[in-house]
Amino acid sequence: MVSIIEEKQRHLAPFWENFNVDLQLQDELTPNRTRLSLLYNAFRLFEVSQNLENGLAASGYSVSGDGLLYRLCDYIYFCLYYIATAPDCALQLIKSLHKMLAVCRKNAEDLCLPGGAVFPMVTIKGTNCRSYSNYNNTRLPINAYIGKMIAAFFAAVEAVSEEDRLLLMELMLETARVWLSMGEWVEGRTYFRLENIAGADEYNSSVSGNFFIHLSAKDHLNRAVDLLAANEKLLGTEKIDALLEKINMTREELEEMKEASKAIVVRKSDRLGIYMVHDYFDKLATWKGGAQHPLSSNYHPLAIYRHKVVDLPEVLMGLLLHDTLFEPTDFEQNYNYYLPLCTFDSPESMGIFAISQCRARGEFAQPIPFLKSLANLDLDDIIYSADEGLHFGSMALSLNTLIYGLGGVSFADGQLFVSPILPAGVASLRFSVCFRGCVLSVVLNEKELVYELKSGDSLRFIHGQQRLRVHLHTKYRRFEALSKMVIPRASFSLVSQFDGAVFLADSLFLNLYEYNYVSWYRVLETLFDTYRALQNKTIAPLSPHEFIQKVVYQTESSEIAFSGIHNILLSRGIDLELGTPDDAEIVETRYGLANAKLAEMTEMLEKDPPQINPELYHLLQSLETNKISMAIVTYSRSLKQLMSSDAHNLSRYFITHIDGEEAHDRHIKSRPHVDLYLRAAEKLHVVPERCLVFAHHLDRDYAAEEMARFRMFLDIEDPFVSSREELSAYPTLSEEYCEKHNRDNPVVCRLLLNKMPSTVNHLEDVVDGL
Numbered sequence: 001m002v003s004i005i006e007e008k009q010r011h012l013a014p015f016w017e018n019f020n021v022d023l024q025l026q027d028e029l030t031p032n033r034t035r036l037s038l039l040y041n042a043f044r045l046f047e048v049s050q051n052l053e054n055g056l057a058a059s060g061y062s063v064s065g066d067g068l069l070y071r072l073c074d075y076i077y078f079c080l081y082y083i084a085t086a087p088d089c090a091l092q093l094i095k096s097l098h099k100m101l102a103v104c105r106k107n108a109e110d111l112c113l114p115g116g117a118v119f120p121m122v123t124i125k126g127t128n129c130r131s132y133s134n135y136n137n138t139r140l141p142i143n144a145y146i147g148k149m150i151a152a153f154f155a156a157v158e159a160v161s162e163e164d165r166l167l168l169m170e171l172m173l174e175t176a177r178v179w180l181s182m183g184e185w186v187e188g189r190t191y192f193r194l195e196n197i198a199g200a201d202e203y204n205s206s207v208s209g210n211f212f213i214h215l216s217a218k219d220h221l222n223r224a225v226d227l228l229a230a231n232e233k234l235l236g237t238e239k240i241d242a243l244l245e246k247i248n249m250t251r252e253e254l255e256e257m258k259e260a261s262k263a264i265v266v267r268k269s270d271r272l273g274i275y276m277v278h279d280y281f282d283k284l285a286t287w288k289g290g291a292q293h294p295l296s297s298n299y300h301p302l303a304i305y306r307h308k309v310v311d312l313p314e315v316l317m318g319l320l321l322h323d324t325l326f327e328p329t330d331f332e333q334n335y336n337y338y339l340p341l342c343t344f345d346s347p348e349s350m351g352i353f354a355i356s357q358c359r360a361r362g363e364f365a366q367p368i369p370f371l372k373s374l375a376n377l378d379l380d381d382i383i384y385s386a387d388e389g390l391h392f393g394s395m396a397l398s399l400n401t402l403i404y405g406l407g408g409v410s411f412a413d414g415q416l417f418v419s420p421i422l423p424a425g426v427a428s429l430r431f432s433v434c435f436r437g438c439v440l441s442v443v444l445n446e447k448e449l450v451y452e453l454k455s456g457d458s459l460r461f462i463h464g465q466q467r468l469r470v471h472l473h474t475k476y477r478r479f480e481a482l483s484k485m486v487i488p489r490a491s492f493s494l495v496s497q498f499d500g501a502v503f504l505a506d507s508l509f510l511n512l513y514e515y516n517y518v519s520w521y522r523v524l525e526t527l528f529d530t531y532r533a534l535q536n537k538t539i540a541p542l543s544p545h546e547f548i549q550k551v552v553y554q555t556e557s558s559e560i561a562f563s564g565i566h567n568i569l570l571s572r573g574i575d576l577e578l579g580t581p582d583d584a585e586i587v588e589t590r591y592g593l594a595n596a597k598l599a600e601m602t603e604m605l606e607k608d609p610p611q612i613n614p615e616l617y618h619l620l621q622s623l624e625t626n627k628i629s630m631a632i633v634t635y636s637r638s639l640k641q642l643m644s645s646d647a648h649n650l651s652r653y654f655i656t657h658i659d660g661e662e663a664h665d666r667h668i669k670s671r672p673h674v675d676l677y678l679r680a681a682e683k684l685h686v687v688p689e690r691c692l693v694f695a696h697h698l699d700r701d702y703a704a705e706e707m708a709r710f711r712m713f714l715d716i717e718d719p720f721v722s723s724r725e726e727l728s729a730y731p732t733l734s735e736e737y738c739e740k741h742n743r744d745n746p747v748v749c750r751l752l753l754n755k756m757p758s759t760v761n762h763l764e765d766v767v768d769g770l
Helices: 002-018 033-054 072-085 087-098 101-110 141-156 162-176 178-182 211-235 237-246 251-263 301-305 314-321 328-341 348-364 368-375 392-406 512-535 544-552 563-570 590-607 614-625 639-644 660-665 675-684 735-741 760-768
Strands: 022-025 184-186 191-193 410-412 415-418 426-435 438-445 448-455 458-463 468-473 484-488 500-504 629-633 656-658 691-695 712-716 748-751
Touching: 002 033, 022 033, 033 072, 033 087, 033 368, 033 392, 072 087, 072 141, 072 348, 072 392, 072 426, 087 141, 087 162, 101 162, 141 162, 141 211, 141 410, 162 178, 162 211, 162 237, 178 211, 178 251, 191 251, 211 237, 211 251, 211 314, 314 328, 314 348, 328 348, 348 368, 348 392, 368 392, 392 426, 415 426, 415 438, 438 458, 448 468, 468 484, 500 675, 512 544, 512 563, 512 590, 544 563, 563 590, 590 639, 614 629, 614 760, 629 675, 656 675, 675 691, 748 760
Parallel strands: 415 458, 500 629, 500 691, 629 656, 691 712, 712 748
Antiparallel strands: 022 426, 184 191, 410 415, 426 438, 438 448, 448 484, 458 468
C-alpha cells in the first residue's frame, strides 16, 4: 500500500509543483468555487497528458462509444493550453497527428489531390469517423489548426531537437500544400481564392468565400515557407532537401505557396466594418421567433443554411488565432455583430467569445459569466450531457480563457506578449506561462501586477497595450539579478476628477417611479379587495402621496424588508410577515406581494418600455469614450426585465451590476445606507473617493458623512415626485468634519432634467461647482 501511495505522489508531484492557476471572484458565495473548478480541469488535463503521443479522445476516455473518438477540432484548444503550461506535452500531441499522416495522405488522394494530407474532423486513426450533413464542401479546418499549432509551438519553444524539427516541418508542409490544390488563381493570377471549402462552423458550410479558411490558408502558406527557411539555417540545406525529396516537394512549389499566400485577400464588409463568415452571410434571412436548440438536432440543414446564425464563431476564432494582424476595434465590432447571432450550441463558443471580449475591451470586458459556465460545464452538468462523458475541449478552453483572455498572452514572431486585465468582479488572478525554457508567473490584484521569473536564466517579453519591453533575469552580464517586477495598477480613466460612476437604475429612465406606483397600486388593490370582502370594511387605496412618503422615501435599518409597504399595510390593519424571495405571488407575505409586483412591472415594461433620458444616454456614451468604469445598481429584482426592454442596449455600457437578488444574498443594507454603492465601487476596482453616484431622492434621511466617502452624489430630478413634493434640504457636512477630512460641501448636487450634462466636460463643470 505504501509503495502505491508513494508512486502516486511521484506521479502527481510535477502537477502540484507547476500548477499556478488561481481566480478569486468577489461575488462568490462559495469561497474558491471557480478556482477549484479550474483546478479540477487542470488536473484532468494533466492526467491525460501522460499518453498524448497516442492522441486525446474527446471525453478523455471517460466514457465509451463516441467519447473514444478523437475530435481533432478540439486539438487547437489542447495544444494552446499545453504550449503555455507544458510544451513537451504539446509536442507529444502534435506528434500524435504525425502518426496519422500516412492515412491522411490517402484522404487527399481520395479527393484527387496531387499531394498533401487532409485531416478529418473526427477520427481514431486518420479516417473520417463521422458523416456531415453537407457533402458538397470539403472540410479543411483541421489543416488550418495544425498549421497554427506548429507555428505557435515554434514561437514559444526554442530548444527543439533536429528529429522533431524535421517531423514538425513535414507535417507543416503536407498540411499546407493542400491549399494550392484546393484553390485557384483568378483574374490572371491576381487573386488566389479557396471556394467551396467549409470551416469548423457546421451551420455555415455550404457557400464559398469562407473567412476563416482564407485567413488561415494565407497564414499557413506563409508560415510554412518561413519556418522551412528558418529551420534550413539551423539544420542545413542538405537535411531540408532530403525532407523535400521525401514528400516529393520542389522549390518551385514553395515559391508558388509564397505567391499564393500574398494573393489571398481577406475581405471586410465596407458597409458594416466587420468580417463576414462567408461571401453571402449578410444576405441570409434573420432567424425569427424562438428556436429549439441545438439547431442541428431540430431543423433540416437547408433551413439552417438559409438563416444568419453561427454555432462556432469562426470569424472571432480567426481573429484570435492571428491576433497580431488585427486591432482591438476589429475584435469589438465583430464581437458585437456575432454575439446575438450565435446559438451557443457548441459550448466552446463561450470560450471564444470570452477571450474575444478581453481582446476587444480590456479592463472593461465582462468574460466571467462565460468563464464560469465553461469551468463548471461538467461539474454542474450545465448542458445535461453527463452521459456523454467529460468535455475536455471546454476544460482546456476555460483555462485558455484565463491565460489568453484575462492574461492577454500571445506568441508571435518569437516574442511573448502579456497584457493581463482585472475585469469587474475579479479580486485577483494568477497563472504561469512557459516561454523559451523559462517560466513566468503573473499575479494581478486590485493594487498591483507582479511578474516573477520562476525558472530559467533570462526572459524578455512585451507588457501591456503600451508594448513595454521587460527583461527578467537571474543575473545578466554586469547587471544585478532582476527576477521580479512589481507594477502598481493604474487607472485607465482619461478624466482627472473621477475613475468610476455608479447609476441607480431608476434614475436612467423617465418616470419609472410612475411604473412602480401603478404596479404596487394594482397588487395592493387586489389584496385590499380580498380584505374588503372578508372584513366588510372600507380600505383606502394607495395614493401617490402615500406611495412617495412611505415607499420612495422608505428607510431600512439593514437589508431591504419592504418597510414602506409594511407601514402602508399596518395603517390599514393588515400585518404581513416578510417571507422569503421564493414566495409565490399568491402567498400573503411582503415578498409574495413583491413578486406579484415584479410580474406586474414586467408586463408593463413589455407593453410600454420606459424612455431613457436622452441627455443621460449621451453622457453614458461620453463616459465610455473617456474610459470611465460604470456600474448599474438597484434594490429591485426587475433589473433584467428593465435592461431587456431597453432599445438602446444600455447594458453594454456597464461592466458590472447589482440587482435585488445579489443585494439580498449579500445582505446589503438598503436606503438610506450607501452600502449598495460601496459594493458597486468595489466591483469596479474604483476607490469611492474617485467615484460618482447618480441616484434619486437623496434629500431625506441620508447621512452627509457617509455620502462624503464618494466624490459626489448627483440627485437626478424625478418628475413623478418633484411634481407632488417639495424638495427638502440636502445633507451637509459640518465645519469640523470638512476641516478634519479636507473635504468641502456639497456632497450632493441636484441635476434638473432640463439642465442635464450630456458630456464629460459638462459633468466635470457640475462636480467643480461651475
